[in-house]
Amino acid sequence: MLNDTKTEVLHFSSRFIKNPSHISTIQVGDTKVDVAPEARNLGALMDRHISLQSHVSKVCRSASLGISKIGRLRKYIDRPTAERLVHAFVTSHLDANKVFSVAYQFCLVKLQRVQNSAARVVLGVFGRDVNLNALRKNEFHWLLVKDRIVFKFLMLTYKSLNVLSPAYIRDLLAAYTPGRSLRSASQALLVVPKTVSTKNYGDRAFSVAAPKLWNDLPHDIKTAKSRHI
Structure with missing residues (x-):
């Protein structure tokens, strides 16, 4: 049975429809539930266009927080330890790869920036002229977000x-x-x-x-x- 007070409703539609029909409320038991702009489904924050923009933004915030904390400790720990911390607190957020397959391209770019920042923290290099693709391939054997x-x-x-x-x-x-x-x-x-x-x-x-x-x-x-x- 559904818990009326905890039920969320999300109306999916294509972003290419010029004048989509919107559902305002749905009756669930004795409760009228308003249609939400986004809702959580199996851990993923879904919006009505299935763009995953909100979910990617949340993932990037959580991963960036982990990178910031590891960055403060980086000079006190060796590289293998830094890499283990990155896998625990950063890469773990980026590993919902099958979910990200439906994300827009600019969302994947945001995720890639997070991975780039994680690589810089582990290596202790922060110059923008650093060839991160070569470093990931030779040093870490990390796949790019799209390749993952x-x-x-x-x-x-x-x-x-x-x-x-x-x-x-x-x-x-x-x-x-x-x-x-x-x-x-x-x-x-x-x-x-x-x-x-x-x-x-x-x-x-x-x-x-x-x-x-x-x-x-x-x-x-x-x-x-x-x-x-």
Whole structure:
């Protein structure tokens, strides 16, 4: 049963609709619940356009607070300790990568700035001319925020195809089976559903984005027997 006084209502709509119809209130039991501009769903702060702007802003604030605190301690600790603190108090906020897949590009830029700041704190370098991409690759082996999203998508796809994920996720994927004998039959491809939605919404769904990313992988990775190569 629903708790009338703790129920939140969020009306999702496309930002491309010029004159969307709005719902003002919904009756839940004996209580009239006003439609909220944003609501929390499984830890993510969702807005009515599913842009995740509010959620990304909250994540950046929390991560930046962690960076600030680590920065005050940096001269008293060695680099391995600083890196462990960053993973505990900064990177952990950036790891909801599958959620961020629906965020706008400028939101991903904000998240990337946070990761850049974290790298500078660990290294103890703060010049803007520092090549952070090279440092992350050579020093930390950190993936960029956008690449972490792709990695998490592909890892979840691998788990789904190897029966290591819940059934409701596996049901979103279907193996590609051509109608006649073709070389693609042995390429471990997935069916990419055709969407009628815009690229800003439909193509970012797991059922569409995951098969596209998976089909671009080399064959030996798609057919790997283990995640640990």
